[in-house]
Amino acid sequence: MAGVSVATVSYVLNGTAPISDKTREKVERIIRETGYRSNMLAKSLRTNESRLIGILVEDITVWHTPQIIDGINEIAERQGYHTILSNLRLMSKIASRFEDISNYQEDIDREVDMLAGMQVDGIIYVGMHDRMLPEMISDIGKPVVYCYCYPMGRGSSVRYDNEEVLYQLTGLMLKKGYRRFGVIGGLEGSEPAALRLKGFQRAMKEAGIEVPPENVLCGGWNYKEGRETAGKLLDRKDFPQIIMAMNDEMAVGVYDAATELGLKIPEDVAVTGFDHAAIAQHISPELVTVERPLQAMGYHAMELLTEQISGREEENQDIILPCRIIPGASVRADGYR
């Protein structure tokens, strides 16, 4: 070094002790000239806080994940945290060893171990489905926030309100005069599908309308099944006045099934979707759909985490954020007559 003790350099770097202008300038000059950078590892080791949080995602290629990460990053940046990303890559892993689908507990353990070893101040776990996790993040003595899923045991979570938004959307459609509804759900046993259906049924019940069970079918979340299911729904005498698909991909399937049968949207049959996905961005007429608060989930997850890191907030919270209904022309503006 050039002239002073390591302690002095540390003081200059952190402004943690009064330093004479002369020495400070000298030190700063040397730092600039040598391109010195302090070793965060050593610093964290000494201070016992890393200002690092771990983001453990089930699969980064699932469309909502990057949006949530982006939300986390915005708050993290503002709060002076950095993020270390672990990608479990469940999509490809499940595909390549389908014989033991839920055997990724050990993958989680390994990653959590690694994150804990990196001395992260906390972990945010981002799921690929909105569901309860039977797998658990072993207790590492640091707060954990689950996002787009929730834990069976302890831990906070941030989710969006599947049920409420479908209750609202259904209410809106009822107000427009629609009475004969068809619903295309997701996979059998899917939690978000069940919640959305629950919101739908609640609105219908309050309106005193019976929904025949043959009007509520599953569409496997994908275009092809969505289209086939819509075909079944529409190819009969008293076909529904409106079909509510539980995601946009299936809604696109409904569009194509309707076209095939010579039915016009929204004149002959109205359609709604869910997700506000790219796939339905430019179909015509514009699809009425639901936008999930993805970025906002990231914000809240990170905020909750830092609150818990600093002990200001208790654990085991469950934040549920509202969704937004996106208007469109796939439903009659003037309502159903």
Next chain:
Amino acid sequence: MAGVSVATVSYVLNGTAPISDKTREKVERIIRETGYRSNMLAKSLRTNESRLIGILVEDITVWHTPQIIDGINEIAERQGYHTILSNLRLMSKIASRFEDISNYQEDIDREVDMLAGMQVDGIIYVGMHDRMLPEMISDIGKPVVYCYCYPMGRGSSVRYDNEEVLYQLTGLMLKKGYRRFGVIGGLEGSEPAALRLKGFQRAMKEAGIEVPPENVLCGGWNYKEGRETAGKLLDRKDFPQIIMAMNDEMAVGVYDAATELGLKIPEDVAVTGFDHAAIAQHISPELVTVERPLQAMGYHAMELLTEQISGREEENQDIILPCRIIPGASVRADGYR
């Protein structure tokens, strides 16, 4: 601890010295019981290698970014590296301070500083456009690989072949008998658009066909302008037999413009796109388009980086990967007569 010295524990943990079965078992038992985890920070500090690489992305919400990250992760996992993710969030930043668009150099510096401080073994920079970067990652004495962009100065890069694939695609269309081409490019001055156009022009020149300049227009990369531009191209007497849009979003615009004018695809006009994007996944007829090797770019970037970390590979390489043409029905199967 329970019975032995710290050194012994270290030996057991790393298998770095012969240990009697008895002691090993004892140590392992204690480790299990206490949930002990070795502190990676201290380990890295001591060994001077972190097995950590930094991924610096311009914006994680840009559709290709997560795919590339996923590719990086796959190789990283296999090689025993972990990744720390820095998201520059340029999309929102550029939007919120448009007065000094290219002033994110300091953001980059800050993040690179931080990554270097974390003692990463190398950095992969993932761009949001395929372009030359005037900004530079300051030399941190560690290898840097650029992905989906390339540096003005030193550093390796991994990209995809814009020109070649459009040369091939155009050749294919020529072989099918198409002669009057329309092209909808991207933004004026966009590098990938220029390269794609170059490939197109090369194929046309080799075929000895003149392309009237009024048939080569810009579409701003988006649906709306794509649609308008297609309108201009199609709403004249000798309209093109085929329109090649330089991305799928604009291609969807072409579909809608054609429909509006009462033209059938592919009978009256053929269409090709670029990106193999979600937005064009279920339009009808299926769009002929180009898939970029996103995951593969991640693989190669990570592989190149580790090669450079271990000194096995020289710096300043430029890997260009081929794209894949996705067939479809937006071009006549039997060719143009």
Next chain:
DNA sequence: GTGAAAGCGCTAACAG
């Protein structure tokens, strides 16, 4: 205002 020195948790000689 500044420096000496201890110690964060770990590894790697070196001894024994």
Next chain:
DNA sequence: CTGTTAGCGCTTTCAC
């Protein structure tokens, strides 16, 4: 086979 010890780069008392 196992323990002692130095030291990675930093912060932080405690003296001066």
